[in-house]
Amino acid sequence: MNIYDALRESHEEQRAICTQLLNTEPNINERIKVFKSLRVELEAHAAAEERFLYCVMMMDDSGLTSSRHALAEHHEMEEMLEELTTDDPTVAGWMTRAKRLCDQVLHHLKEEETKFFQLSGKILTESQKVSLAKSYQEDYLRLKNKYANQ
Numbered sequence: 001m002n003i004y005d006a007l008r009e010s011h012e013e014q015r016a017i018c019t020q021l022l023n024t025e026p027n028i029n030e031r032i033k034v035f036k037s038l039r040v041e042l043e044a045h046a047a048a049e050e051r052f053l054y055c056v057m058m059m060d061d062s063g064l065t066s067s068r069h070a071l072a073e074h075h076e077m078e079e080m081l082e083e084l085t086t087d088d089p090t091v092a093g094w095m096t097r098a099k100r101l102c103d104q105v106l107h108h109l110k111e112e113e114t115k116f117f118q119l120s121g122k123i124l125t126e127s128q129k130v131s132l133a134k135s136y137q138e139d140y141l142r143l144k145n146k147y148a149n150q
Contacts, residue, residue: 015106031090044144052135076104
């Protein structure tokens with residue numbers, strides 16, 4: 001497994017949870033549960049990805065701009081998550097903001113898979129791709145457990 005295989009697994013999970021969230025009935029318990037799983041997935045993925053792909057890419061001149069862009073998108077999604085976390089999921093407008101978050105997530109994933117992966121694939125060696133996958137997965141699982149228990 002290389003870093004892209006590992007990241008795509010989480011990307012698929014994010015897509016599935018976004019779909020599930022947007023299809024929840026106005027049942028507050030179900031919505032809170034699904035939203036929490038999305039928040040945990042996004043936070044764990046972003047932190048591990050930033051540490052084990054973006055930071056590496058920022059060390060190469062040709063990866064700097066695209067890494068900064070991806071980090072900015074992570075920050076935007078983090079702010080959206082924070083806003084949704086502090087609001088009651090039954091209030092008017094919550095699902096509209098949740099849809100905006102999911103749209104941003106889907107945009108980011110598509111851009112990453114169609115542009116960032118190709119660029120980084122030219123910069124990283126094959127052994128780096130495998131090594132980074134292992135480090136990413138270990139940190140991602142650790143963080144997922146940490147955030148799920150908060």
